[in-house]
Amino acid sequence: MRSDTLNLTWIYTKKIMKAWFQYRSDALLRSVTVFLREATGIIVIYFTLLKFDSLNGWNMYEMFFLYSLLFLTYGIMIIFFTGLRDFGRTVRDGSFDRYILRPRGLLFQIIFANADWFAAVGHGGLGVVLFLISAQKVGIEWNVWYAVYYMFAIIGGVLIQGAIFLFLATLNIYLLETSSLKELFYFNMRKFAGYPVSLFQKPIQILMIYVVPFAFVNYFPSQYLLRKDDMQQYPEIFLYLTPVIGIGMYIAAYFFWRYSIRFYKSSGN
């Protein structure tokens, strides 16, 4: 990054903060709301496992640990990729036309003009809370190597989800409305990624491992640390693939974006 790009990033961030704090109490309430909304899945798991003790061999804390990775990665990702998540709206209201008219990278503008630090606090906060609750209780002997592994897994998980967002955003160039597609392939999948992928039937497993590879965001990294029995049905190599898949998917999504941008039709009046 050149220094003036860094400077622009900083100015974008300052302006976003300033706009948010125009309504201070609302900003706070929003973060809390995001936190609680995302906690829905956890609360459901909590009540379910109060009744049933374990799910496919995973107890409550192990489930929390599985969930925590999902939120830590999303919390980091959403700082950078809110603009891609909301890209459909950006296209429809004409803001994307304006990005094109400015002498800066399009992706750069989409990302930094929309960074959502407050949602990030909500999601990331939930991830941290779950991690702190569960990390002690799931019997992991933390060491340096585990910590390094964990960091790479988070980076990989961020890239996998970022690539999905970028891919879905690119589809907006071809389709006017993609929010249901996003709901189906991203947000629904993410809800299910909160559960061990092994409990689903083959078609869903294939979907979550090979198509929308959420299994690599949290399931396989958690398995590396937890080594539950249900791992035996998958190749051992899956435990190490998260960063590779993240980088590969992101590059592929980026080229799809670059290729598609020429077909952009401004939404008109």
Added chain:
Amino acid sequence: MRLAPYIAYLKKSFLRKSAYRFDHLMSILSTCLRIFIFWEIYRTLYGTRQEVDGITMAMVTTNFILSMGLDVVFGMDDNFIPGKIHDGSIATELLRPMSIKGRMIAENMGSSVFKLIFHFIPALLIAQIMIGILPPASPMMFMCFLISALLGYGVMWSISFALQMLSFWVITTWSITTLKNVVINIFSGTMLPLWFMPEWMDRILRFLPFSSIYFTPVQIYLGQLSGAEILEKCCIQIIWILIIYCVGDILWKCGQRKLVVQGG
């Protein structure tokens, strides 16, 4: 009261719903997937057990299909009033010779009818083929189910109505409506069958309106309630509609007064 303009609004919102074809297909798939996944989770939880606390797997499945299906149909436009307050059009809306509440109901019904026909029923058919749903306990129970579901819609509508009224005082109601959805998701039985709530939670929920939305109709459908119990539960639904609607209406009147005092 002339109904024609309301029916026009109902039709308009019905048609508006049909604008995005591809998007619509995707949302049906989304609903099916959600039902399917929860079915998978509970299949694993049940394992080889025939029943848990007298509830069979088939009953759990039926609960998911019906309540998630109804959840789609009962979706409300929570931004109807807030949007109008935010952009200032509420003032002109109030001058029109028709009730804005009536219009709100009409528009909600329009989109609900659309979603019932083109979302709920296809999703139900797919779920029936893929998983299988229990038939209603009896034709009589099915009729009671329909009535109770309509009352459930009323509860849902009045909750949305009352919360929307807060937008006279709060700048953005996004947080409020999102929190509403969180609470409804957890406590109305769409993601967590209410049979399996711990005792202490159950006691709290008895004093809240959420089980009146989907769970009461589902229980009637499954034939879990006797005639007297059905009557009792439906009365509770009606009481909730009245209480929440009245609260909303008081807020509505105060809000209008505030609007007049401030001049918009």
Added chain:
Amino acid sequence: MSLIEVSNISKSFKVNKRKSGVTGMLANLLVPKYEIRQAVKDISFSIEKGEMVGFIGPNGAGKSTTIKMLSGILYPDNGKICVGGKIPYKQRKEYVGNIGVVFGQKSQLQWDLPVIDSLELLKAIYRIPDEKYHKNLERFVEILDMGSFLHQPVRQLSLGQRMRADIVAALIHSPQIVFFDEPTIGVDVVGKETIRNFIRELNAEDEITMLFTTHDMQDIEKVCERLIVIDKGEKIYDGSLLGIREKYGTTRQLDVEFARMEQIAPIENVEIVELDALDGKKKRFVFENKKVAINDLMNYILQNYQVRDISISEPEIESIIRKIYNGEVVTV
């Protein structure tokens, strides 16, 4: 070579053809029909540096599409655009630093922030040096009289104030070419005049090349020297503001005041309008100058009736353009 060279560009869109009503909706849901709408058909023109060109046409004529292609937002299907040696839609980053675009319908200012914050953001985006930024800002703020609301959030501004701020936002990086898309829409009379003066001054002093679309005839008459008229995606006129009268202003009117009440027998190809002013003594004769020779008509009237006064008038440019908008003028 001219500054802006547009040769034979075309652009079409695929639009979903919707039928109305409940049955139409069902049909759409099951078998959607698309049709290709040709927004721009084979348009060519060139603009020299420092020119000020009005770009007009009825709604849906293809003005916005052309502006979007010129500014690099859309790729043309066919044809070529070259501005200052660059191809807008291919060399985007190098190109857009040198242009400014004002969309009257869509603000580029940050809704919740004061105007000055948006300008500071633009300073960073366009890498404007401090000195130039402050010089431009001071000058624009003075001419457009913006001092009073520079520090107010955009959401609190009136439409006219917002538009002025938007114009400054599009010009703060000193572009050499500026595209205005409806820059006076919704602005009150005084505001419009301020904006027009500003545009004229900028064009005269800085030699900025400008192209703008508008629906306000006054904008055109007061600001433009040259007009490009497009209709249904095709260019139908390109020339001076006065020249348009020669091409389309073929209607003439002859106002005659008679010495007494006259009953005029119908004349072929001439429409006779009663002007109420002097109890039916004054009448207007409207005709096409291609169909009726003015000499003949005048002679005929003078020979047959007692005339006190006579005057000929040509149509106003405004009314010609309005006729083009309304589709009353057929392209020759």
